Amino acid sequence: MLGNFTYHNPTKLYFGKGALQNLKEELPRYGKNVLLVYGGGSIRKNGIYDEVTAILHACGKNVAEDAGVMPNPTTEKLYEGTMLARRHSADLILAVGGGSVCDYAKALSVSVHCTEDPWKKYYLDGEEPTCEIVPVGCVLTMVGTGSEMNGGAVLTNPAQKLKIGHVFGSEVMPRFSILDPTYTYTVPKRQMVAGIYDAFNHIMEQYFSGTDDNVSDELSEALMKSLVKNSYAALADPTDYEARSNIMWAATWALNTLIAAGKTTDWEVHMLGQAVGAYTDATHGMTLSAVSLAYYRYILPYGVKKFRRFAVEVWHAADEGTDEEVAEAGLRAMEKWMRDLGLSMDLGSLGVKEEMLEGIADATLVMDGGYKVLGRGDILAILKSSL
Amino acid sequence: MLGNFTYHNPTKLYFGKGALQNLKEELPRYGKNVLLVYGGGSIRKNGIYDEVTAILHACGKNVAEDAGVMPNPTTEKLYEGTMLARRHSADLILAVGGGSVCDYAKALSVSVHCTEDPWKKYYLDGEEPTCEIVPVGCVLTMVGTGSEMNGGAVLTNPAQKLKIGHVFGSEVMPRFSILDPTYTYTVPKRQMVAGIYDAFNHIMEQYFSGTDDNVSDELSEALMKSLVKNSYAALADPTDYEARSNIMWAATWALNTLIAAGKTTDWEVHMLGQAVGAYTDATHGMTLSAVSLAYYRYILPYGVKKFRRFAVEVWHAADEGTDEEVAEAGLRAMEKWMRDLGLSMDLGSLGVKEEMLEGIADATLVMDGGYKVLGRGDILAILKSSL
Numbered sequence: 092m093l094g095n096f097t098y099h100n101p102t103k104l105y106f107g108k109g110a111l112q113n114l115k116e117e118l119p120r121y122g123k124n125v126l127l128v129y130g131g132g133s134i135r136k137n138g139i140y141d142e143v144t145a146i147l148h149a150c151g152k153n154v155a156e157d158a159g160v161m162p163n164p165t166t167e168k169l170y171e172g173t174m175l176a177r178r179h180s181a182d183l184i185l186a187v188g189g190g191s192v193c194d195y196a197k198a199l200s201v202s203v204h205c206t207e208d209p210w211k212k213y214y215l216d217g218e219e220p221t222c223e224i225v226p227v228g229c230v231l232t233m234v235g236t237g238s239e240m241n242g243g244a245v246l247t248n249p250a251q252k253l254k255i256g257h258v259f260g261s262e263v264m265p266r267f268s269i270l271d272p273t274y275t276y277t278v279p280k281r282q283m284v285a286g287i288y289d290a291f292n293h294i295m296e297q298y299f300s301g302t303d304d305n306v307s308d309e310l311s312e313a314l315m316k317s318l319v320k321n322s323y324a325a326l327a328d329p330t331d332y333e334a335r336s337n338i339m340w341a342a343t344w345a346l347n348t349l350i351a352a353g354k355t356t357d358w359e360v361h362m363l364g365q366a367v368g369a370y371t372d373a374t375h376g377m378t379l380s381a382v383s384l385a386y387y388r389y390i391l392p393y394g395v396k397k398f399r400r401f402a403v404e405v406w407h408a409a410d411e412g413t414d415e416e417v418a419e420a421g422l423r424a425m426e427k428w429m430r431d432l433g434l435s436m437d438l439g440s441l442g443v444k445e446e447m448l449e450g451i452a453d454a455t456l457v458m459d460g461g462y463k464v465l466g467r468g469d470i471l472a473i474l475k476s477s478l
Numbered sequence: 479m480l481g482n483f484t485y486h487n488p489t490k491l492y493f494g495k496g497a498l499q500n501l502k503e504e505l506p507r508y509g510k511n512v513l514l515v516y517g518g519g520s521i522r523k524n525g526i527y528d529e530v531t532a533i534l535h536a537c538g539k540n541v542a543e544d545a546g547v548m549p550n551p552t553t554e555k556l557y558e559g560t561m562l563a564r565r566h567s568a569d570l571i572l573a574v575g576g577g578s579v580c581d582y583a584k585a586l587s588v589s590v591h592c593t594e595d596p597w598k599k600y601y602l603d604g605e606e607p608t609c610e611i612v613p614v615g616c617v618l619t620m621v622g623t624g625s626e627m628n629g630g631a632v633l634t635n636p637a638q639k640l641k642i643g644h645v646f647g648s649e650v651m652p653r654f655s656i657l658d659p660t661y662t663y664t665v666p667k668r669q670m671v672a673g674i675y676d677a678f679n680h681i682m683e684q685y686f687s688g689t690d691d692n693v694s695d696e697l698s699e700a701l702m703k704s705l706v707k708n709s710y711a712a713l714a715d716p717t718d719y720e721a722r723s724n725i726m727w728a729a730t731w732a733l734n735t736l737i738a739a740g741k742t743t744d745w746e747v748h749m750l751g752q753a754v755g756a757y758t759d760a761t762h763g764m765t766l767s768a769v770s771l772a773y774y775r776y777i778l779p780y781g782v783k784k785f786r787r788f789a790v791e792v793w794h795a796a797d798e799g800t801d802e803e804v805a806e807a808g809l810r811a812m813e814k815w816m817r818d819l820g821l822s823m824d825l826g827s828l829g830v831k832e833e834m835l836e837g838i839a840d841a842t843l844v845m846d847g848g849y850k851v852l853g854r855g856d857i858l859a860i861l862k863s864s865l
Contacts, residue, residue: 093723095494100487103648106740107482261490304720306728309700317693333691336480340739341693352727353493 093305093353099260100347102240103267106340108332110271111142111230117267118150121226122182125152126175128196130160130188134232137277143187143230155179157199160188162375163247163254163368164195166210169202176203176225186229186265189286190236190375193229197244197263200225214246214255220263229268233278234339235286235376237293237346239268247369252454254369256361270343272336276329283329284432285376287322290342291315292360292379294350299390300461301354303397311350312404317341319405319428326432357461360386363473366454373441380434381441384426385476389469391418393462398422438477448474480692480740486647487734489627490654493727495719497658498529498617504654505537508613509569512539513562515583517547517575521619524664530574530617542566544586547575549762550634550641550755551582553597556589563590563612573616573652576673577623577762580616584631584650587612601633601642607650616655620665621726622673622763624680624733626655634756639841641756643748657730659723663716670716671819672763674709677729678702679747679766681737686777687848688742690784698737699791704728706792706815713819744848747773750860753841760828767821768828771813772863776856778805780849785809825864835861 105113118125125147134140147154157172176184176199186196202209204222212218231239238244242259275283298311318341324334344350363386364378371378391398395414402408402421410417426436435441443451452470463469492500505512512534521527534541544559563571563586573583589596591609599605618626625631629646662670685698705728711721731737750773751765758765778785782801789795789808797804813823822828830838839857850856 092720093494093727095497097490097492097500099490103484103486105484107480110482113484306701306704306724306731309704310697310731313696313700314693317696333479336740337693340480344693344697344736349731353723 092302094302094355096352098348098352100240100264100349101261102264102347104240104270104343105267106270107336108271108273110269111146113269114143114146114230115150117228118147118152118183123151123153124180124182125154126157126179126181126184126199127154128157128160128172128184128186128188128192128199130158130192132158133277134187139187139230139232139274143185147185155181160192160195162191163372164191164198164245166246166248169195169198169209169246172199173202173209181225184225184227186227187232189231189233190238190289193227193231193238193265194236194244194246196227196229197238197242197259197265198246200227201259201263210246210248213257214248217257220259224262227263227265229265230274231268231270231339232274233282233286234275234342235289237290237343239265239270240343240347243346245365249369252369252450254365254454255456256365270339272332272339275335275339280326280329280433282374283325284322284434285374285380286342287318287325287338287376287432288380288429288434289376290338290345291318292376292383293346294318295383295387296358296360297350297354297356298401299387299394299397300356305353307350307352307354308400314341314345314350315405322428322432355460357458357464359458359461359465362456362458363470366451367438367441367443369454370447370451371442373435377435377441380429381436381438382473382477383429384422384436385473387422389473390462391415391422438474443478445478448478479689481689481742483739485735485739487627487651487736488648489651489734491627491657491730492654493657494723495658495660497656498533501530501533501615501617501656502537504615505534505539505570510538510540511567511569512541513544513566513568513571513586514541515544515547515559515571515573515575515579515586517545517579519545520664521574526574526617526619526661530572534572542568547579547582549578550759551578551585551632553633553635555582556585556596556633559586560589560596568612571612571614573614574619576618576620577625577676580614580618580625580652581623581631581633583614583616584625584629584646584652585633587614588646588650597633597635600644601635604644607646611649614650614652616652617661618655618657618726619661620669620673621662621729622676624677624730626652626657627730627734630733632752636756639756639837641752641841642843643752657726659719659726662722662726667713667716667820669761670712671709671821672761672767673729674705674712674725674763674819675767675816675821676763677725677732678705679763679770680733681705682770682774683745683747684737684741684743685788686774686781686784687744692740694737694739694741695787701728701732701737702792709815709819742847744845744851746845746848746852749843749845750857753838754825754828754830756841757834757838758829760822764822764828767816768823768825769860769864770816771809771823772860774809776860777849778802778809825861830865832865835865
């Protein structure tokens, strides 16, 4: 059953080889001062930095740079970027990078003109922006988070050991995003598969949650099937354009609010993964893969019919036997795929030690809307079997 | 393979029981003068007219009415509405009805301030608007066309016996659409099934076209499966909220540019159906159903692998035998479903006579981008076997 909802996603997407050329069309819509945001410098090596800055200068923009956005963007970095954006009177924040850079740019967009502490206001208190929002554009270089077409922005406070996401409304979504699949060719394999699993897990979070049996189920299965099929092709040849473009496009739709429409969602794997991330600074997708199987096996009894459907529709498991048998066959097929991709399958490999589990459990936000609201004991049990 | 594309769909959708209440939020964004556009008066009988006008008046709007929009909106009606909208200095065109009313509202939105003949400019010459565009909002009461979330607007010129669609860009898409599945409960069964088939055929047009094997294929199959499943439930009980809401939501995504992204499309069943519509004024969905099987059997040899996939994925045909055998099993299953719904299965039942076929063939636009570019002989052959 579809619950009531509002769907509004105005992000304009330019997709395909050479899509960066569309930046020339977009830039004149914004003022002169552009804050160029990027990460650790890989865009300087692969030439994307040069391409982007050439267009910015050809369009007569006054560019300031905010580099060094880390994989898990921190509150400290946000405060620093806010000062920079204010000094530069930024009219546009142009994020060039993956989900972290894009998330950071959105967090920045609601912080530049915010007179309160953005960490407290948006992340701890969950309030919505009341200030002017600086427009964000995005040139995507890594696939997975869906940040290019949604209002989400995850932020980490290392001192408080908290990693929290806020999903802002459509006014914070990127005004435009440029998606060139060839830009993802040089992403290291470990980052590529982590991104694929991040996208896949976004779909699972929404699929295994809330009321079932609506169009979202079929759409989710479609996206998951496409990701699985194309992941093998991308693994075999990272420059397989067809595979990389399908993965890029599926990942965008995995988390742009479409498949969540009319559903409640608890995002509990992300809550667990984010707590692990706050403790270890591990790659986001790997924190999800490490806790996924333990989590899904734990909640399986509360949604066994849906797990059966998942097994049959996504993994082509034989539709014979008890619900539990078919459901488990699906999870085994998923586990094989995850191992084939080379994902992190346990928390130990991410540097988590037994003595950290209590703290991680404390840092795990518990949401409702899923098949089971987890208690602290449940969380500890899942973390222990993930170790 | 995904070709390059731009995706931009800013329409805001309010979905669910009681969604009309959101009109109160939207109206203050526009000026005082509202042109209320509707059809033959069914909204006066079922109470929707009273609900909408109560909100318009409560919001202090100055309302003029443009009623009597026909199932196939004509150029004459457009000229009349244009004069009305100009006299009223319309700030917002509010369409309350099905796809015809919504299409008409969009055609009007680009005609009010147009100094040329809109039929010639947009429909015959295929030009884009250069004038100010009046914003359109939509309250949907019938499902099928997808007009609530796209830039399409089909117009009929009865004197020239031409029915032509123009797909305008995102600036012509409705600013907002209100989708309350309960508003579709009172639609007569014949209109309901015609709408379901219209939506289904939108997906087929995009699925059986252009380069294959991208995310669009899986998404299209998802939407088709959902439509088939829910059509039986809606047929059994027109007030089945789950079925009606799933059909409404799937129909929106069937034609809002998502599944066309990165593909070429020829829309040839619609070209045939529109020519039939120009000659008979028959219900749009029924003109499509009447020519579909003949058309798809005609082009099957040019895309047999995709027809096999369609048979297996959408109709659960056994994946055994030659491509042709499996493909034909799929079309037979589709035919059974179409007959179960009570769709028009031949042109004769729509009032087409043998002597009209030459004229209909002349009025059929031939597009490329599909599996086969049709010649006049092909079109006549398809029309003859549809008779």
